[in-house]
Amino acid sequence: MSEYILEVKNLRTSFFTHLGEVQAVRDISYKLKKGGILGIVGESGSGKSVSSLSIIRLVDSPGKIVHGEINFDGIDLTKISTKKMQDLRGSEIAMIFQDPMTSLNPVYTIKNQLIEVIMKHVRITKEQALEEAKKIKDLERQKKAIKRIENGITRRINKKEALERAIYYLKLVGIPEPETRIKEYPHQFSGGMRQRALVAMALSCEPKLIIADEPTTALDVTIQAQILDLLKKIKKELDTTIIFITHDLGVIAELCDDVIVMYGGMIMEKGSVNDIFYRPQHPYTKGLHQSIPKDVVGQKKRLVPIAGSPPDLLNPPKGCPFNPRCRYAMEICLEKPAPLFAISNTQSSACWLQDENAPDVEGFKKSGGVLSE
Amino acid sequence: MNKKEVLLEVKNLKKHFYIKKNILGKIQKTLKAVDDVSFVIYQGETFGLVGESGCGKTTCGRTIIGLYENTGGEVYFDKKLISAGSEEYALNIQELKDELSLKLKKVAKDDFDLREALKKEYQEKIDIEIEKRNIAIKKEKSAKRNPRDIQMIFQDPYTSLNPRMTVAEIISEGIKTHKLFTGNDIMERVFYLLETVGLKREHASRYPHEFSGGQRQRIGIARALAMDPKLIICDEPISALDVSIQAQVVNMLEDLQDEFGLTYLFIAHDLSMVKHISDRIGVMYLGKMMELAGSDELYDQPLHPYTQSLLSSIPLPDPEANKISKRFLLKGEITSPINPKPGCRFAGRCKYAKDKCFSEDPLFEEILPNHFAACHYVKDINDLK
Ligand SMILES: Nc1ncnc2c1ncn2[C@@H]1O[C@H](COP(=O)(O)OP(=O)(O)OP(=O)(O)O)[C@@H](O)[C@H]1O
Ligand SMILES: Nc1ncnc2c1ncn2[C@@H]1O[C@H](COP(=O)(O)OP(=O)(O)O)[C@@H](O)[C@H]1O
Ligand code: SF4
Ligand code: SF4
Ligand SMILES: [Mg+2]
Ligand SMILES: [Mg+2]
Numbered sequence: 222m223s224e225y226i227l228e229v230k231n232l233r234t235s236f237f238t239h240l241g242e243v244q245a246v247r248d249i250s251y252k253l254k255k256g257g258i259l260g261i262v263g264e265s266g267s268g269k270s271v272s273s274l275s276i277i278r279l280v281d282s283p284g285k286i287v288h289g290e291i292n293f294d295g296i297d298l299t300k301i302s303t304k305k306m307q308d309l310r311g312s313e314i315a316m317i318f319q320d321p322m323t324s325l326n327p328v329y330t331i332k333n334q335l336i337e338v339i340m341k342h343v344r345i346t347k348e349q350a351l352e353e354a355k356k357i358k359d360l361e362r363q364k365k366a367i368k369r370i371e372n373g374i375t376r377r378i379n380k381k382e383a384l385e386r387a388i389y390y391l392k393l394v395g396i397p398e399p400e401t402r403i404k405e406y407p408h409q410f411s412g413g414m415r416q417r418a419l420v421a422m423a424l425s426c427e428p429k430l431i432i433a434d435e436p437t438t439a440l441d442v443t444i445q446a447q448i449l450d451l452l453k454k455i456k457k458e459l460d461t462t463i464i465f466i467t468h469d470l471g472v473i474a475e476l477c478d479d480v481i482v483m484y485g486g487m488i489m490e491k492g493s494v495n496d497i498f499y500r501p502q503h504p505y506t507k508g509l510h511q512s513i514p515k516d517v518v519g520q521k522k523r524l525v526p527i528a529g530s531p532p533d534l535l536n537p538p539k540g541c542p543f544n545p546r547c548r549y550a551m552e553i554c555l556e557k558p559a560p561l562f563a564i565s566n567t568q569s570s571a572c573w574l575q576d577e578n579a580p581d582v583e584g585f586k587k588s589g590g591v592l593s594e
Numbered sequence: 595m596n597k598k599e600v601l602l603e604v605k606n607l608k609k610h611f612y613i614k615k616n617i618l619g620k621i622q623k624t625l626k627a628v629d630d631v632s633f634v635i636y637q638g639e640t641f642g643l644v645g646e647s648g649c650g651k652t653t654c655g656r657t658i659i660g661l662y663e664n665t666g667g668e669v670y671f672d673k674k675l676i677s678a679g680s681e682e683y684a685l686n687i688q689e690l691k692d693e694l695s696l697k698l699k700k701v702a703k704d705d706f707d708l709r710e711a712l713k714k715e716y717q718e719k720i721d722i723e724i725e726k727r728n729i730a731i732k733k734e735k736s737a738k739r740n741p742r743d744i745q746m747i748f749q750d751p752y753t754s755l756n757p758r759m760t761v762a763e764i765i766s767e768g769i770k771t772h773k774l775f776t777g778n779d780i781m782e783r784v785f786y787l788l789e790t791v792g793l794k795r796e797h798a799s800r801y802p803h804e805f806s807g808g809q810r811q812r813i814g815i816a817r818a819l820a821m822d823p824k825l826i827i828c829d830e831p832i833s834a835l836d837v838s839i840q841a842q843v844v845n846m847l848e849d850l851q852d853e854f855g856l857t858y859l860f861i862a863h864d865l866s867m868v869k870h871i872s873d874r875i876g877v878m879y880l881g882k883m884m885e886l887a888g889s890d891e892l893y894d895q896p897l898h899p900y901t902q903s904l905l906s907s908i909p910l911p912d913p914e915a916n917k918i919s920k921r922f923l924l925k926g927e928i929t930s931p932i933n934p935k936p937g938c939r940f941a942g943r944c945k946y947a948k949d950k951c952f953s954e955d956p957l958f959e960e961i962l963p964n965h966f967a968a969c970h971y972v973k974d975i976n977d978l979k
Contacts, residue, residue: 442863450921
């Protein structure tokens with residue numbers, strides 16, 4: 222088994238609108254190790270959501286994966302049937318969205334919704350099944366049952382078990398008195414509680430991967446702090462892999478182990494959280510850091526904004542998507558997007574300044590022109 | 595700035611919304627969006643107003659500028675009374691406004707002419723109520739605001755500009771109404787303002803939809819500047835913008851402040867940006883001011899339990915610092931300002947709360963020099979004498 226749970230290779234996703242092709246994701250590749258939290262950060266429209274929705278094949282029409290492979294636990298998700306994908310969604314890969322109200326059905330109780338998801342996706346474990354099989358009196362039937370179980374087939378979880386599990390996870394995410402509150406409707410929950418219920422729903426099938434798309438953006442900071450705390454606890458206790466999408470650098474620093482910085486549908490830089498915060502190597506990443514206040518008491522530093530505005534993906538600039546706003550842009554930047562150059566074994570930067578022929582401006586050049594694999 | 599001149603004084607300001615009337619017109623519930631808030635803003639400074647969503651920041655700003663009818667307390671601008679509250683007339687005025695918004699709901703969104711006509715009709719009725727109110731409280735002469743003095747910039751750069759007007763029309767609307775410039779000078783003024791906010795002359799003839807969020811916010815700022823205001827109320831002017839664009843707008847606001855000697859009331863929930871831009875900061879919770887201090891002092895030494903948890907909840911853009919910083923996680927969530935219970939508004943979530951907190955409103959008092967807080971036990975909690 223590979224140490225990576227997910228490998229995205231040369232993914233391209235476009236929307237074919239009447240105005241033309243919107244290239245939302247333009248050739249991105251990354252690998253995700255088991256058991257960590259990967260942060261994807263970038264400005265509005267940079268392709269964070271579309272790249273993640275592509276993984277679970279939930280891109281709305283007129284959007285389509287145009288190219289690439291998505292290997293999840295040994296299978297290429299772009300190749301499997303729609304039916305197989307539906308089974309995987311929820312059971313192996315779960316998604317948490319920004320607005321909890323759109324993912325919860327207002328006419329059903331929290332209980333109904335949780336139980337439905339659990340019963341659809343969860344089977345009892347081999348151990349439990351064997352335990353049950355032992356109780357079968359008829360030896361012939363018992364033998365058959367055990368054989369089925371050895372072949373990996375166990376029965377679906379029943380309603381009573383599903384309810385127990387739902388309550389267990391609601392308690393885990395900090396819903397007070399879950400036994401009674403589970404009978405309520407989504408509108409009876411506050412915003413923070415709804416988001417917790419969604420986290421519980423995502424966890425309840427014990428997926429290998431959770432994709433959380435700005436799950437705290439709509440929440441107040443005191444509630445955001447509660448949810449971030451919860452996700453950290455989950456990571457520690459459940460060993461789930463999480464992809465966390467946000468535009469907030471503070472949240473990335475607080476929560477994530479690894480970071481991908483996106484811009485104009487491409488990956489600009491990848492690295493460990495410390496790489497990205499203490500040793501950023503891409504002009505865009507550096508620009509982002511200088512755009513946010515980092516004042517120390519008693520002295521205010523003027524912010525250094527990035528001039529201009531993000532690209533129009535209907536008409537992306539040729540070459541590096543950041544070139545119209547980059548003060549280091551060279552001729553080649555206007556021609557070809559830069560490949561990811563290896564800065565270290567954890568960090569890589571998609572910038573021509575890392576090329577062996579590039580001049581060393583302001584100490585950017587770190588890689589010696591070696592491409593990241 | 596040794597001798598600080600007070601530009602705006604807000605005294606015991608209240609803005610209550612009355613909801614759910616029964617058939618006799620009796621009020622069933624009162625939503626106390628702003629409830630007895632006092633502060634001053636000095637000439638040339640930036641005063642930040644922070645707090646979680648729904649705590650009353652926007653309502654406070656809108657009541658100061660007169661977009662909402664004041665239901666209690668006074669507002670002074672340049673030492674002159676500009677707004678005085680009265681429950682009775684506020685009720686009448688709110689009724690008129692409710693009627694208007696009902697009617698507006700029935701009119702197509704893009705029928706601007708009819709919308710404007712309705713607004714005008716109701717504004718006249720409302721003005722009559724205001725006159726009556728002023729006479730009743732015998733402050734008719736003084737309680738009048740020069741509409742140019744205070745301007746406002748809104749949070750949403752997409753809905754705050756009329757999509758059917760060109761940029762030039764948007765910016766010059768106020769100039770024309772108040773006859774600040776005439777003839778060719780109007781366009782010259784528009785060009786000057788566009789350049790001041792970092793846009794180009796060519797942009798004058800375009801429509802709002804042709805601009806990005808950051809550029810629209812610049813148009814909104816140009817419109818405010820057109821009136822030569824002394825105070826600008828900025829209601830979350832950067833919340834809807836991308837990080838890299840936020841810095842552009844913040845820097846521009848700082849430059850304009852230096853150039854024109856502007857004073858800002860800066861409303862926001864992004865606490866690190868507020869700290870960066872503000873000289874002093876007020877923290878609101880459920881319609882009440884909880885704490886007020888200089889911005890460095892507030893972040894360094896927050897006294898109120900709510901401010902302490904609020905500030906400790908901010909994730910810092912610094913992984914190592916996050917590991918060592920202590921979080922005071924709050925339990926529960928902000929409750930509703932409808933018929934609030936007596937006592938401290940924060941009591942339900944406060945880990946220091948005692949019996950007294952549930953029955954008596956704490957006073958908003960100066961605890962350290964120029965550092966105010968509203969908490970019964972603030973001295974014990976912070977080991978102050
Ligand atoms: N249904 C759609 N039709 C056409 N274009 C789309 C559609 N959905 C997304 N796009 C485009 O794809 C690009 C990437 O969008 P995406 O939603 O991934 O951005 P994001 O990084 O998640 O931004 P945000 O921070 O605003 O959520 C954008 O240019 C967007 O306009
Ligand atoms: N026009 C209105 N009618 C009734 N209630 C309102 C109105 N405007 C605001 N409120 C209520 O007043 C409270 C404070 O709102 P607001 O000032 O917008 O908060 P903030 O700007 O701090 O997020 C909220 O409970 C809000 O729902
Ligand atoms: S590749 Fe060129 S344009 Fe792009 S970030 Fe690097 S230097 Fe700037
Ligand atoms: S008055 Fe009481 S409840 Fe309110 S903040 Fe102080 S200790 Fe907490
Ligand atoms: Mg998104
Ligand atoms: Mg507001």
